[in-house]
Amino acid sequence: MIEVDLVIKNAQELLTLSPSFKDESGLGIIRSGAVAVKGTKIFWVGKTEELGEKFILRRDGREIDAREKTVMPGLIDAHTHLVFAGSRENEFEQRIRGLSYLEIAERGGGILSTVEATRKASFDELFSLGKKRLDRMLSKGVTTLEAKSGYGLSLQDEVKILQVMKALQESHPIEIVPTFLGAHTIPREFRDARSRYIDLVIEEMIPRIAQERLAEFCDVFCEEKAFTLEESKRILDRGKRYGLKPKIHADQLSPGGGAELAAGIGAFSADHLEYISREGIKKMAEKGVPAVLLPGASFSLSMKKYPPAREMIEEGVAVCLATDLNPGSSMTESLPLMMTMGCTMFKMSPKEVIQGTTIHAARSMAREKEVGSLEAGKEADLLLLDIPNYRYLPYHFGVDHVEQVIKKGKVVFNKSLSH
Numbered sequence: 125m126i127e128v129d130l131v132i133k134n135a136q137e138l139l140t141l142s143p144s145f146k147d148e149s150g151l152g153i154i155r156s157g158a159v160a161v162k163g164t165k166i167f168w169v170g171k172t173e174e175l176g177e178k179f180i181l182r183r184d185g186r187e188i189d190a191r192e193k194t195v196m197p198g199l200i201d202a203h204t205h206l207v208f209a210g211s212r213e214n215e216f217e218q219r220i221r222g223l224s225y226l227e228i229a230e231r232g233g234g235i236l237s238t239v240e241a242t243r244k245a246s247f248d249e250l251f252s253l254g255k256k257r258l259d260r261m262l263s264k265g266v267t268t269l270e271a272k273s274g275y276g277l278s279l280q281d282e283v284k285i286l287q288v289m290k291a292l293q294e295s296h297p298i299e300i301v302p303t304f305l306g307a308h309t310i311p312r313e314f315r316d317a318r319s320r321y322i323d324l325v326i327e328e329m330i331p332r333i334a335q336e337r338l339a340e341f342c343d344v345f346c347e348e349k350a351f352t353l354e355e356s357k358r359i360l361d362r363g364k365r366y367g368l369k370p371k372i373h374a375d376q377l378s379p380g381g382g383a384e385l386a387a388g389i390g391a392f393s394a395d396h397l398e399y400i401s402r403e404g405i406k407k408m409a410e411k412g413v414p415a416v417l418l419p420g421a422s423f424s425l426s427m428k429k430y431p432p433a434r435e436m437i438e439e440g441v442a443v444c445l446a447t448d449l450n451p452g453s454s455m456t457e458s459l460p461l462m463m464t465m466g467c468t469m470f471k472m473s474p475k476e477v478i479q480g481t482t483i484h485a486a487r488s489m490a491r492e493k494e495v496g497s498l499e500a501g502k503e504a505d506l507l508l509l510d511i512p513n514y515r516y517l518p519y520h521f522g523v524d525h526v527e528q529v530i531k532k533g534k535v536v537f538n539k540s541l542s543h
């Protein structure tokens with residue numbers, strides 16, 4: 125008989141997110157569900173009463189009773205700016221008093237002020253800041269995340285940030301998928317020489333970062349005040365030639381055709397999308413490009429305009445939700461809070477916000493074969509939540525429901541031991 129290392133049983137609701145368990149919720153829920161884990165992988169998923177037919181728990185294996193609890197895949201945060209130094213609470217207050225995000229940037233705040241702080245910070249400082257953020261995210265149930273560079277904007281500083289991510293990845297249970305965002309904004313020293321900065325990104329940064337395998341994706345802030353459509357296309361095409369998969373910050377503050385570009389170049393996701401056009405939605409649906417929506421940024425910037433999530437979903441776009449964790453527009457590590465906002469602000473259903481932070485999010489990061497659902501053969505990334513059903517997750521907000529987090533078969537967070 126085959127031996128397994130971990131069994132979770134009696135889950136009131138086990139959300140598999142797998143198409144093989146069809147049910148009316150659309151989340152593949154198994155009542156009185158169980159999961160068996162062998163090593164780092166899921167070995168079996170099914171009903172508790174079927175346990176023990178094909179395998180047994182190793183003698184020193186672990187058993188978790190999930191009675192009255194909900195079990196689901198680990199959350200996936202598909203868009204973060206994890207590594208930065210400094211903070212911008214002053215801008216938060218200025219915005220409350222009526223200044224806009226762009227006005228603040230024009231007065232010397234914004235991304236460039238974080239670039240200054242991040243350039244000054246040492247590797248160790250950035251590492252310890254990043255670690256604290258990862259610990260917070262883990263306690264909220266995140267087991268995989270995407271992290272963008274983009275607060276260095278010089279070869280040396282972008283490399284430093286990506287190396288910090290690599291070191292964090294090696295020492296923390298959360299899996300970090302690194303993205304190069306050298307095209308976040310034009311740095312101060314290139315203010316009057318933007319094409320030279322773009323050349324630097326294209327000629328030096330992309331080849332070096334690809335060669336050292338420091339990033340898997342390449343992103344561009346495509347926006348009136350950042351990079352034009354043509355510039356974005358040039359940068360993403362170059363990234364592609366060097367094996368970096370394209371992603372794009374598109375149509376956040378103004379309509380700019382970013383979604384159409386994402387569809388045209390086969391991006392893995394287009395993110396933000398407050399001002400996406402109807403045509404953009406259609407093209408993304410046609411090409412199967414997921415949208416990553418960032419309610420924390422809409423909320424924190426008091427944006428009047430929200431991305432048209434319902435229209436996207438109705439057209440067949442896979443809609444993901446992410447924190448956008450960054451010091452300017454979304455200073456939060458809480459993906460569960462984004463799920464609540466996805467429901468109340470963007471009118472997504474509880475089912476949709478769960479898909480958007482698991483299986484769809486995995487796809488936006490090219491990880492859908494490894495994570496995002498509970499299926500035999502996938503990574504054993506699981507959450508044990510102290511809630512009676514899945515709707516509670518977005519409904520009961522602002523508190524932590526996560527009791528245990530399992531990453532690759534190991535318990536890496538246990539609320540009862542964390543105080």
Ligand code: NIG
Nearest residue numbers: 234235345421448450452453
């Ligand atoms: O995703 N849009 C560009 N970048 C960030 C904001 C960065 C900042 O303000 O520091 C975002 O919202």
Ligand code: FE
Nearest residue numbers: 203205373448
């Ligand atoms: Fe962002």
